[in-house]
Amino acid sequence: MFIRGNAFKFKMAGTPFIWLTAFATVYEFIGTIVLEISSNYWFQLYSLLEFAAIYYFYFKLIQPKFNLFFKGTLLLFLLSYILSFLPNGHFIAGSINKTITPLFVITSSTLWIRKLFMEMSIPNLWKNSEFYFVASFLLYYTSTFFFFLLSDSIFNLNTNFYDYWLVNIIAALIFRILLSIGAWQMKSN
Numbered sequence: 001m002f003i004r005g006n007a008f009k010f011k012m013a014g015t016p017f018i019w020l021t022a023f024a025t026v027y028e029f030i031g032t033i034v035l036e037i038s039s040n041y042w043f044q045l046y047s048l049l050e051f052a053a054i055y056y057f058y059f060k061l062i063q064p065k066f067n068l069f070f071k072g073t074l075l076l077f078l079l080s081y082i083l084s085f086l087p088n089g090h091f092i093a094g095s096i097n098k099t100i101t102p103l104f105v106i107t108s109s110t111l112w113i114r115k116l117f118m119e120m121s122i123p124n125l126w127k128n129s130e131f132y133f134v135a136s137f138l139l140y141y142t143s144t145f146f147f148f149l150l151s152d153s154i155f156n157l158n159t160n161f162y163d164y165w166l167v168n169i170i171a172a173l174i175f176r177i178l179l180s181i182g183a184w185q186m187k188s189n
Contacts, residue, residue, distance in 0.1 A: 014133045017053040018183050051077055051101050058108035067108055073104050098148045102141035109138040132182030140175035
């Protein structure tokens with residue numbers, strides 16, 4: 001996919017998210033660790049890019065039947081994202097942003113699974129890249145949903161925040177493994 005020069009053609013729905021993940025991995029190391037740039041700017045931009053890539057993925061998979069759902073979710077996300085730039089709205093809108101994306105992933109994944117069983121068009125899920133992307137999104141966002149919503153409370157309770165951070169590390173590891181398998185399946189198909 002990358003070697004052949006097809007990476008920016010986006011024939012496959014998961015391609016934008018693969019590029020975002022690759023860029024985020026490089027930026028987190030160079031921007032945050034090497035150059036010591038504040039991560040607040042990155043997290044603000046990343047939440048927008050992340051939602052856009054996930055939105056594009058599910059839009060390509062299931063859009064025709066659920067057009068109103070996609071438009072409503074996009075509008076809700078954009079409103080909360082704009083609110084996050086207001087001086088007092090950063091924490092509230094940040095929480096809303098961290099709520100909308102997982103709920104969108106859970107709902108869209110459920111709709112994709114429903115569509116999958118209704119049409120029975122994929123004979124072998126193990127050889128389908130979409131399956132690995134949906135599984136990775138669903139596992140990651142459901143396992144970290146409450147952690148990110150409660151992270152401020154956990155941090156302020158004088159408990160060891162890093163013990164709880166292990167949930168995110170394990171979820172991110174499984175997430176990236178499944179994304180890698182999905183990308184590999186894209187290349188082989």
